[in-house]
Amino acid sequence: MHKPELISEIADQTSMTKEQASQVLTTILDEILLALSREEDVVLIGFGSFSRKHRKARIGKNPQTGQPIDIPATNTVSFKAGKQLKETVNE
Structure with a gap:
């Protein structure tokens, strides 16, 4: 599964649009990256x-x-x- 497919699944299983699901997924991934860069x-x-x-x-x-x-x-x-x-x- 690639990122666009994951976004579609998130949108399908919630009341979000694909754009909102994309923002949520991007935010989650960005926060994981930031935490790891802070050695957390x-x-x-x-x-x-x-x-x-x-x-x-x-x-x-x-x-x-x-x-x-x-x-x-x-x-x-x-x-x-x-x-x-x-x-x-x-x-």
Whole structure:
């Protein structure tokens, strides 16, 4: 499912127009992004939690030449599925 399809489903299941549903979804996603940028976890009970993780700088290997390369430190996002999500997927 892509974002436009999700917006249509939200609009169909509520009394919102597609424009209103789009605004709600965009606001939710923006707030998740802002929370993660502030290094806050986002916990949606039953669905899962998003958290920001830091990856240290490390030495890797170029797969074509075998030469060592420096991989810089980065931040990434991890997602841990909640109980209800796991149960639904495994039905």
